[in-house]
Amino acid sequence: MKLSKRLQSIYDMVPSGVTADVGSDHGKLIISLFENGVITKGYAIENKQGPYNRLVKAINSHGVQNNVIPMLSDGISELPTDVDTVVIAGMGGFNVIEILKKHPGKLKNVSTIIVDAHNAVPELRRQVSKMGFVIADEDMVFEAGIYYEIIKFIRGEAIYLDDPDIEFGPILRNEKSVTFKAKYNSRIEEIDKLLKKENIPNEKIKKLNMEKERIRTIL
Numbered sequence: 001m002k003l004s005k006r007l008q009s010i011y012d013m014v015p016s017g018v019t020a021d022v023g024s025d026h027g028k029l030i031i032s033l034f035e036n037g038v039i040t041k042g043y044a045i046e047n048k049q050g051p052y053n054r055l056v057k058a059i060n061s062h063g064v065q066n067n068v069i070p071m072l073s074d075g076i077s078e079l080p081t082d083v084d085t086v087v088i089a090g091m092g093g094f095n096v097i098e099i100l101k102k103h104p105g106k107l108k109n110v111s112t113i114i115v116d117a118h119n120a121v122p123e124l125r126r127q128v129s130k131m132g133f134v135i136a137d138e139d140m141v142f143e144a145g146i147y148y149e150i151i152k153f154i155r156g157e158a159i160y161l162d163d164p165d166i167e168f169g170p171i172l173r174n175e176k177s178v179t180f181k182a183k184y185n186s187r188i189e190e191i192d193k194l195l196k197k198e199n200i201p202n203e204k205i206k207k208l209n210m211e212k213e214r215i216r217t218i219l
């Protein structure tokens with residue numbers, strides 16, 4: 001099964017063991033992980049009937065139903081105890097945070113959390129870091145006009161993250177990949193365009209200039 005660039009990046013971060021894909025939808029990621037022998041067992045979790053039905057169909061059509069188990073449940077509320085890796089991808093950052101915070105006890109046996117959120121990524125770094133996990137890997141991919149940030153957390157002693165680490169990612173800002181530079185250079189261009197517009201409130205001008213300065217500092 002061919003994965004998108006974004007899903008491939010998540011796939012590449014998954015360790016061997018038992019993975020739960022929360023918000024599995026089409027099931028492509030978890031099915032590929034099992035079919036290629038990366039994981040020995042997978043759980044595909046969906047909280048909506050429509051995507052769940054689609055998921056069951058995909059699992060059955062790949063003949064992996066003995067090892068990729070579909071679950072109709074909310075987030076990690078019924079996370080099986082043999083899960084060591086949780087993937088939550090393709091959702092808003094606050095939804096991801098809520099899913100993780102709602103049932104902290106369910107993460108007891110979990111040693112890896114991989115997230116790919118549409119937004120609120122800095123908040124996600126801050127919150128997951130407070131749950132006993134540290135950032136072990138980060139990747140940025142550009143696909144269909146969108147930049148995605150994929151973060152791998154592993155269980156560990158808290159490491160201090162300063163404000164630029166939270167905003168730009170400790171690993172991403174250190175590596176400064178071509179994609180990372182392209183994203184922030186294009187944001188600077190966007191800010192310059194906004195600043196040229198007439199009638200922007202002073203407060204907004206100040207905010208945009210501060211953002212530009214923060215980007216310049218890390219680029």
Ligand SMILES: C[S@@+](CC[C@H](N)C(=O)[O-])C[C@H]1O[C@@H](n2cnc3c(N)ncnc32)[C@H](O)[C@@H]1O
Pocket residue numbers: 022023024025026045046047048051073074075076088089090091095099
């Ligand atoms: C946009 S899809 C992303 C699918 C896939 N994870 C990906 O990254 O391509 C988001 C999926 O998450 C599911 N979802 C949202 N909130 C959820 C929750 N609390 N528990 C389980 N699934 C959830 C939605 O039903 C939807 O199918």
